[in-house]
Amino acid sequence: MLPVVALVGRPNVGKSTLFNRLTRTRDALVADFPGLTRDRKYGQANYDGFQFIVIDTAGVHGDEEGIDAEMASQSLRAIDEADVVLFMVDARDGITVADNAIAEYLRKMSKKSYVVANKIDGIDANAAQADFFELGLGDVYGIAAAHGRGVEQLLEKAFTPL
Numbered sequence: 001m002l003p004v005v006a007l008v009g010r011p012n013v014g015k016s017t018l019f020n021r022l023t024r025t026r027d028a029l030v031a032d033f034p035g036l037t038r039d040r041k042y043g044q045a046n047y048d049g050f051q052f053i054v055i056d057t058a059g060v061h062g063d064e065e066g067i068d069a070e071m072a073s074q075s076l077r078a079i080d081e082a083d084v085v086l087f088m089v090d091a092r093d094g095i096t097v098a099d100n101a102i103a104e105y106l107r108k109m110s111k112k113s114y115v116v117a118n119k120i121d122g123i124d125a126n127a128a129q130a131d132f133f134e135l136g137l138g139d140v141y142g143i144a145a146a147h148g149r150g151v152e153q154l155l156e157k158a159f160t161p162l
């Protein structure tokens with residue numbers, strides 16, 4: 001049984017870009033994974049020797065009314081199914097209302113969760129990462145999903161046994 005990694009976060013933070021990088025090709029979609037719905041996309045990842053199932057989600061919407069509904073459906077289910085949650089934020093945007101809502105939920109869960117600040121290409125990565133420490137979920141891992149920077153280090157951390 002492969003470990004399951006869920007990519008969660010509001011729309012446009014780069015979840016699908018990371019999903020495509022981890023699975024390399026859309027052909028990696030796992031069609032017969034239990035619980036498959038069109039709101040959650042499953043793929044098999046084989047990245048730098050790490051093998052796992054990765055779940056992409058459409059994202060939690062930023063408007064306050066939508067957060068509960070979205071969290072209650074696909075993102076919540078993805079989190080439930082996962083062994084490890086990669087909570088993605090946009091390093092260029094700072095913390096948003098939706099980010100805080102997701103963080104609050106994850107803080108209550110006893111599940112391995114990592115804050116992943118994406119899009120650190122071309123900005124001061126250290127300063128951006130420091131901002132997201134306030135989400136209260138521990139260390140922040142800076143990556144550029146579009147280019148692959150930081151992804152291997154993130155996986156090494158996420159798959160190191162506690």
Ligand code: GDP
Nearest residue numbers: 011012013014015016017119121144145146147
């Ligand atoms: P999702 O809605 O969370 O799935 O986000 P997407 O993967 O669709 O990406 C949203 C936008 O961010 C797209 O225009 C991507 O090209 C862009 N993006 C994703 N990763 C990076 C990155 O590492 N650096 C930069 N500069 N842009 C990125």
Ligand code: MG
Nearest residue numbers: 015016057058
């Ligand atoms: Mg997407």
